[in-house]
Amino acid sequence: MNPIAFLFRSSIGRKVLMAVTGVVLIGFIIGHLVGNLQIFQHPDHLNGYAQFLHQLGPLLWVARLGVLVCVVLHVWAATVLTLENRAARGAEAYAVAHTLRATLSSRMMRQTGVVVLAFVIYHLAHFTWGVADRSHFKENLAHYTMQSEYRVAGFPVVKAGTEVLDVHSMVILGFQSPVVSLFYIVAVGLLSFHLLHGIESMFQTLGWRSERWAGGLRKIALVFCAAYFFFNLTIPGSVVAGRLKQQSAHLVAVPGR
Amino acid sequence: MATLESKVPPGPLADKWRKHKADIKLVNPANKRKYEIIVVGAGLAGSSAASSLADLGYKVKSFVFHDSPRRAHSIAAQGGINAAKNYQNDGDSVHRLFYDTIKGGDYRSREANVHRLAEVSVNIIDQCVAQGVPFAREYGGLLANRSFGGAQVSRTFYARGQTGQQLLLGAYSALMRTVGQGTVELHTQSEMLDLVVVGGQAKGIIVRDLVTGAIERHAADAVILATGGYGNVFNLSTYARGSNATAIWRAYKRGACLANPCYTQIHPTCIPVSGEYQSKLTLMSESLRNDGRIWVPKKKEDSGKAPGSIPEGERDYYLERMYPAFGNLCPRDIASRAAKRVCDEGRGVGTSGLGVYLDFSDAINRLGENSVRERYGNLFDIYHEITAESAYQQPMRIFPAVHYTMGGLWVDYNLMSNVPGLFVLGEANFSDHGANRLGASALMQGLADGYFVIPYTIGDYLAGQKPGSRPSVDAPEFKAAEENVRSMTSHFLGIKGKQPVSHFHKRLGKIMWELCGMARTKAGLERALREIPALREEFWASVNVPGSAADLNQSLEQAGRVADFIELGELLCRDALTREESCGGHFREEHQHPDGECKRDDEKFGHVAAWEYQGKDQVPLRNTEALNYESVKMSVRNYK
Amino acid sequence: MSAATTTKNFSVTLRVWRQAGTKQAGRFVEYAAKDLDPNMSFLEMLDVVNDELTLKGDEPIAFAHDCREGICGTCSCTINGKPHGPGKGIATCQLYMRSFREGDLITVEPFRAEAFPVVKDLVTDRSAFDKIQQAGGFITARAGSAPEANAAPVPKPDADLAMDAATCIGCGACVAACKNASAMLFVAAKVSHLGLLPQGQAERDRRVLAMAHTMDELGFGNCTNQYECSAACPKLISHDFIARMNRDYLTASVRSVFKVESASSGGGAG
Known part of the structure; x- marks a missing residue:
């Protein structure tokens, strides 16, 4: 059997696929979060960052495609494994349901996974495709003029005075709806909960976990998930609490309002 | 009267086995695949025999009543396995292990068999280690030993308190390997209910598929029984609940002699x-x-x-x-x-x-x-x-x-019973432990028989059988044996009596423990010989076996086994009564030294008593095989 | 001080799964089990109930059992939803009635899994485990070919860890307890036992691939790392062995792709 067949056909192979795509997706969400946290800085930062990503052009599409492939594989493997698991459990269920030590997080993976997937689609519709909240979509807002240079790793990537999309405003305007913000917070909470088992599980599947450091791993996973949730919470939280306001003074009105 | 020819080869004790191996007939590799061998039981002896014979090229069929060969009761042996490796530098040797075993057996075992056992003991450890048995080790990575009863050296190899489990899983893994290779055909949940003897030779068995109830005939060139001991005749014992004497008892009824049944540990x-x-x-x-x-x-x-x-x-x-x-x-x-x-x-x-x-x-x-x-x-x-x-x-x-029964079907030096073609290995035979078995010797014997004795000795018999000469399962002997099994099964189901099978097993156990247990008397044994036949009558008249013969019916399985235990119990008591001496696992209160120790009578009882079935309700015939000690002198066992 | 018969006898109600055969539908039937000695084992309690059923003319409950000392792996009841019942590190036969109280309703089911079809009542067919073993759960060592036992030292920690894995009794509680009916713990225990020993290296890659693939083919589920298996295991075999097997499997897969193979496989023992 070739390695591709191992990964796609065997039980362990598909789990490795889950783990590896999971690692990529965790990497992605960390990067995504770190980028987004620039919202707490001058609008030049987030808007410059967004402009930088756009400037990547085909590279951005490669990255997007990579993430998309991981999502698809992750969901595909999860679905196939779950269907097999149901079949393996058999038609007759135990009359007395009994759990010995499976964590709540591990037992909710399917549910949390589905909600997160739905959230991801909404999130894209909201901030990438602009179909969820058309009026506050970045392309419908007035352009923003960079006041200073935006640098990545010391390299200047967006010059001062460049006209860019006003992502900073879009996010803040978008989160002004408490319902939208609440959905974000709940979804990110479930994602964190998903990751709690996901991270530990990834280590086990790749063969790096053992009881000797399982306690430590659990703590690391817990801290990571809590931090991930907290930092994600700060963005819509600050907007709803009125701590984060639209700063681009030159933008006065939203077209159509 | 059965002929009991021990076939112990001549020559000095230490050379017998080596010389015998060189002298006995061989089957050439191309012919081996033409012979079919049935192995009943898959404990240490059965699994090791089946896989070893398959590796030699024979076609092997393995039968177990369990749902998997790994369930056999060898798995429960805790302590260890003896071998004369002398890794401890404490003076152990093949001779010393041989001597300890002979002495431990109270001079009632066959000298040559025991010496062979001690000789191959060292190969067993090598074999098991090669198979991946995780024996206890010292920090340097070499094998550890512990001491055990009846020996003044540390020669026992162990795997925590689960040595039997690990050795069995080793033998089971070899069996699974050969099943996977297609050289062994495995029949699980198949209980042997009769031996088929054609022309005076063992040529097949009748089994019941315990799940479907189907009665099947299987023919072979030779039949090996490795079905363990009969200790459950006492009902309460350290045996597994399923351990039974049915295979050896049915073979006994087909003419195989049962030796020294009174030696119970x-x-x-x-x-x-x-x-x-x-x-x-x-x-x-x-x-x-x-x-x-x-x-x-x-x-x-x-x-x-x-x-x-x-x-x-x-x-x-x-x-x-x-x-x-x-x-x-x-x-x-x-x-x-x-x-x-x-x-x-x-x-x-x-x-x-x-x-x-x-x-x-x-x-x-x-x-x-x-x-x-x-x-x-x-x-x-x-x-x-x-x-x-x-x-x-x-x-x-x-x-x-x-805990263990030293008695069992009589076998010669080649482990063949007096019915040609019927071989008996492990606890099911009588040969190596005499009147008492030392700790950590049962595992040794089971594996010795399966890995290192039967692969050689079975060839001696098969070489005399024309390849392809085994009878067809349509032979009248098979038909008659199947009829016998069917009628017994339907009879049980038809009794519809008042008591469950367990009731009779418990009562038998009480009689046996009380009258034929640790201390036996003439009067007690005579009483037992009155009570057991009465119990047998009652059993056949008033046992209740519910259900049908066409599916899994544990009551039916148990009924057949208890029926055999009742008969075997009677023979056990008869053997105990006739052996007017005390030795090892057989203690007659009439025969003891003033300090309460066993008083043997080598003159009159320095022999094996091999009982021969004479038909229903007939007193069986007591044949004897004299025990000739060439190298050791029979002496009073002294552990003081 | 003596535990024997000091506490009072009591009664419970059993709710037992009865199923005539693999293809027939099953159902629960209630039985009263009265006057039970707390020092009785659970299986002895079933013996008593069965004798009463026999006397009433009913068919006794079929249940698997043999050694009754927790080593053969035959007994296999799911009691109140837990394979082998309440208690840690025990098989069904090692469960004593002192674990229950007067008036308890005790639900007794077979070990359920698609790969373990019910044969009758509480008895299931676990021959799938034998098939996995046949695929590779061995070290090929024909009788007579073994080198001297002390020729290859095994570091004590490795031998001890191998022994931990080797204590598996093949009962199937891991599968029965797993939310996905996965056999990973069973397979991992055997793969680890043999893979930890120097003797097991020659067939190490072949073994893990063959056993894992056979496990898949037999319809067991997939591990979701919830560790119900090791919690239900009567020998408390650690799920660390599953991680070890995952690693072994990955390495073996990669090696099987890149390892240079001889063009001729002939000449070996056939």
Whole structure:
């Protein structure tokens, strides 16, 4: 059997696929979060960052495609494994349901996974495709003029005075709806909960976990998930609490309002 | 009258096996695949035989009544396996292991067989290590040993308290390998219910598929029985509930002689009985006697007191007192009888008064609780589960229980019974342990027979059989045997009596334990010989076997086995009655030294008694095979 | 101090799964089990109930059992939803009635899994485990070919760890307890036992691939790392062995792709 067949056909192979795509997706969400946290800085930062990503052009599409492939594989493997698991459990269920030590997080993976997937689609519709909240979509807002240079790793990537999309405003305007913000917070909470088992599980599947450091791993996973949730919470939280306001003074009105 | 020719090769003892291997006939590799061999049972002996014969090229069919060969009761052996490796540099040798085994068997085993056993013991360890048996090791990575009863050297290899399990899983893995390769055809949940003898030779078996109820005929060029011992004739024993004597008993009824059935081993360290419902007695490995000290109160009045409240001076460490050289490590029969004696004196402990203490407090003080836990942790856990008591805090209560049967189907040096073509291995045969088996020798014998004896000796028989000459299953003998099985099955289901099978098994067990247990008398045995036939009558008249023969019916399985146990129990008592001496696992109160030790009568009973079936309700015939000791002198066993 | 018969006898109600055969539908039937000694084992209690059923003319409950000392792996009841019942590190036969109280309703089911079809009542067919073993759960060592036992030292920690894995009794509680009926713990225990020993290296890659693939083919589920298996295991075999097997499997897969193979496989023992 070739390695591709191992990964796609065997039980362990598909789990490795889950783990590896999971690692990529965790990497992605960390990067995504770190980028987004620039919202707490001058609008030049987030808007410059967004402009930088756009400037990547085909590279951005490669990255997007990579993430998309991981999502698809992750969901595909999860679905196939779950269907097999149901079949393996058999038609007759135990009359007395009994759990010995499976964590709540591990037992909710399917549910949390589905909600997160739905959230991801909404999130894209909201901030990438602009179909969820058309009026506050970045392309419908007035352009923003960079006041200073935006640098990545010391390299200047967006010059001062460049006209860019006003992502900073879009996010803040978008989160002004408490319902939208609440959905974000709940979804990110479930994602964190998903990751709690996901991270530990990834280590086990790749063969790096053992009881000797399982306690430590659990703590690391817990801290990571809590931090991930907290930092994600700060963005819509600050907007709803009125701590984060639209700063681009030159933008006065939203077209159509 | 059966001819009992031991076929022990001539020559000096130490050369017999080597010379025999060189002399016996061989089957050429191209012909081996033309022979089919049936192996019944898949414990240590059966699994090792089936896989070894398959590796040689024979076509093998393996039959087990369990749902998997790995369930065989060899799995429950705890303590270890002996081998004359002399890794401890303590003076062990093949001769010493041979001598200890002969002496331990109270000079009632066949010298040449025992010597061969000692010789191949070293190969067994090599073989098992190669298979991945995780024996205990020292820090340097080499194999560790422990000492065991009846020996003054440390020659026992072990895998925690689960040596039997690990050895069986090793043999099972070899069997699974050959099944996977297609060289062994495995039939699980198939119980052998008759032996088919064609032209005076064993040529097949009748089995019942326990799941579908189908009765099947299987023909072969030779039949090997490795079906274990008959200790469940006592109902309560350390055997598995399923362990049974049906295969050997049905073979007996087809003409195979049953030798020395009265030699039954009572293991000194078992957990005492707690009530009428009891189905099983659990063994605490003899290895516990390495570090545990056995005692009872000196005074009768103290037997009800908490053990901790009895001061050191008021305790009687009776084994250390009576047998200073071997102390707590004296052989099993001696330790068991000593326990019975102190309990008969009213000094037994526990609510039933049938128990003695096995105390680890000295060992815990000397080695620390962790070392004791490392050595015996799982045994202490088992004890705790059963009794809800912690042996770290208070002494265990132990009492003897039936553990092993040295008797079995008579076999010659080639392990062939008096029915040509029928071979018997492991506990099912009689040959190696004489009147008493030493600890850690059963595993040795099972694997010796399967890995290193039968692969050679079966060729000697098969070479005399024309390839392809085995009869068809349509032969009249097969038909008759199948009829026999069918009629017995339908008869059971038709009785519709008043008592479940277990009722009769319990009653048989009580008769056997009381009248033919640790101490036997003429009067008691005669009583047993009246009571057992009466029980048999009652059983056949009033047993209730519900259900049908066409599916899984555990009552039906059990009925057949208990029917055989009742008959075997009678033969056991008859053998015990006729053996007017005491030796090893057979103790006749009439024949003892003033200090209570066994008094053998080598003159009159220095032989094997091999019973031959004479038909229903006929007294069986007692054949004898003289035991000729060429190299060892029969002497009084002394462990003092 | 003695645990024997000091506490009072009591009664419970059993709710037992009865199923005539693999293809027939099953159902629960209630039985009263009266006057039970707390020192009785659970299986002894079933013996007593069965004898009463026999006397009443009913068919007794079929249940698997043999050694009754927790080592053969035959017994296999799911009691109140837990394979082998309440208690840690025990098989069904090591469960004593003192674990229950007067008036308890005790639900007794077979070990359920698609790969373990019910044969009758509480008895299931676990021959799938034998098939996994046949695929590779061995070290090929024909009788007579073994080198001297002490020729290859095994470091004590490795031998001890191998022994931990080797204590598996093949009962199937891991599968029965797993939410996905996965056999990973069973397979991992055997793969680890043999893979930890120097003797097991020659067939190490072949073994893990063959056993894992056979496990898949037999319809067991997939591990979701919830560790119900090791919690239900009567020998408390650690799920660390599953991680070890995952690693072994990955390495073996990669090696099987890149390892240079001889063009001729002939000349070996056939």
